[in-house]
Amino acid sequence: MGIVLFPGDDDTSSPDVFWSYTGFGVFRRWLAQAEWFALDEMHGFGGQRPWNDVSTTLAPLLSHPDDVGPDLSPTQCATILPRLREIDDRPHEGGTDPFLQRHIDDARPLLVVLQFCIERDVGLLFG
Secondary structure, three states, X not given: OOEEEEEOOOOOOOOOEEEOHHHHHHHHHHHHHHOOOOHHHEEOXXXXXXXXXXXXXXXXXXXXXXXXXXXXXXXXHXXXXXXXXXXXXXXXXXXXXXXXXHHHHHHHHHHHHHHHHHHHOOOEEEO
8 A cells, every 4th residue: 555646637647656655754754854844743743733833835745644635736736846856956965875865766756746747737636
């Protein structure tokens, strides 16, 4: 079992990205850490901190339930994409760390899917 993020264009040949539920959670925790907060502190992830208490363009991705809830709109994808690209592009200390490399490798196909959603003006679905 796992989670797939994919464009809502009804085309099975469109790009998608897949994680195990655990892997997706670890990836989102890494992104939250890159934004200087702990995902476990946040409402919906075991904590009480409200999402409006953090300032990040990644919030729609980070706060979204794993495989239910509304699609992310093309506008939300366009908001998320530049920050995700910045995190992916910046030099990472411990660049030989296999866990860090895994997160970077996970970000790249998500960048492709987000760009696709923006270009085709379709939502990003979680399934």
